[in-house]
Amino acid sequence: LAKTTQPISMDSYEGQEVNITCSHNNIATNDYITWYQQFPSQGPRFIIQGYKTKVTNEVASLFIPADRKSSTLSLPRVSLSDTAVYYCLVGRGGYGSSNTGKLIFGQGTTLQVKP
Amino acid sequence: SAVISQKPSRDICQRGTSLTIQCQVDSQVTMMFWYRQQPGQSLTLIATANQGSEATYESGFVIDKFPISRPNLTFSTLTVSNMSPEDSSIYLCSVEDPTGGYTFGSGTRLTVV
Numbered sequence: 001l002a003k004t005t006q007p008i009s010m011d012s013y014e015g016q017e018v019n020i021t022c023s024h025n026n027i028a029t030n031d032y033i034t035w036y037q038q039f040p041s042q043g044p045r046f047i048i049q050g051y052k053t054k055v056t057n058e059v060a061s062l063f064i065p066a067d068r069k070s071s072t073l074s075l076p077r078v079s080l081s082d083t084a085v086y087y088c089l090v091g092r093g094g095y096g097s098s099n100t101g102k103l104i105f106g107q108g109t110t111l112q113v114k115p
Numbered sequence: 116s117a118v119i120s121q122k123p124s125r126d127i128c129q130r131g132t133s134l135t136i137q138c139q140v141d142s143q144v145t146m147m148f149w150y151r152q153q154p155g156q157s158l159t160l161i162a163t164a165n166q167g168s169e170a171t172y173e174s175g176f177v178i179d180k181f182p183i184s185r186p187n188l189t190f191s192t193l194t195v196s197n198m199s200p201e202d203s204s205i206y207l208c209s210v211e212d213p214t215g216g217y218t219f220g221s222g223t224r225l226t227v228v
Contacts, residue, residue: 034216041224043207044158046216087157095216101146103209103217105157 004088009110018075020109022088025069033064033071034096036087038108044087048073049095075111083113117142117212121220128198128227135194136223138208143188145211149181152205152222161206164191198227 005023012018024033032051036044048055050062050071061074075082087108089096097103118141128134138147149161161181162170170183184192195202205222212218 036216041222043209043219043222044217045219046212049216095211097211097217101148101163101211102160103148103150103158104160107157 004090004106006086006088006106006109008107009112011112011114012078013114014079015077018078018082018111018113020073020075020086020088020111021070022073023070024088024090027068027090028092030092031090032092032094032096033062033068034089034091035060035062035073036089036096036105038085038087040084044105046095047086078111078113080113080115083111085110116214117144117210117218119208119210119218119220121208121223123223124221125224126226128225130199130227132198133194133196134198134225135192136206136208138191138193138220140189140210142213145188147185147191148209148217149183149191149193150207150209150219152207154204158207161193195225198225200227203227 034049035047037047038044048060048062050064052064055062063072085108087105091097120139122137147164150158152158160173161176162172164170164183164185166185166188182194203226205224207222208220209217
């Protein structure tokens with residue numbers, strides 16, 4: 001599984017767009033990029049997955065440049081309820097897992113949204 | 116998406132005792148995963164549990180300390196044995212969701228005193 005590097009923490013204000021970048025220089029050809037969100041006292045929740053270019057769903061957008069060595073999770077118009085830890089995972093098994101289904105979590109990015 | 120019921124949600128235990136954590140899934144799944152999240156830390160995989168075979172443990176985790184049962188395709192237990200304060204963590208189970216991603220239980224917050 002490719003090693004990932006994210007900022008430890010970020011602060012934002014309600015209504016702003018937040019972009020969290022993840023570096024994964026050793027990403028392999030067959031690897032997908034996946035992001036999870038973890039609220040306090042809850043397990044992680046799958047947000048979005050992509051392979052290249054741009055993916056958008058009702059929660060977020062994921063931007064992946066052509067070299068795929070990094071990715072950016074974009075949260076539009078955040079609210080206080082978006083305060084959480086965001087994890088970037090890279091793996092070929094889908095949804096951030098290895099081909100045996102394991103998820104290897106890095107330290108994640110703690111996003112604090114302020115009023 | 117899959118729904119996981121995890122019990123207990125929290126417990127305070129005396130050192131030297133054992134606690135068994137249960138996870139019930141509302142659908143049949145091949146693999147179930149157990150994770151530990153120490154205070155302020157990320158998640159670490161403890162083991163993978165397949166029905167009908169022994170669990171596969173990650174480096175640093177052993178069966179004597181964390182025995183796992185997987186009696187059928189919807190249920191698994193993790194026991195934390197001979198507990199010490201260092202075992203105070205959140206323990207979570209997870210399964211691959213047929214609709215996408217991995218679903219996690221709500222976690223068991225364990226405090227060992």
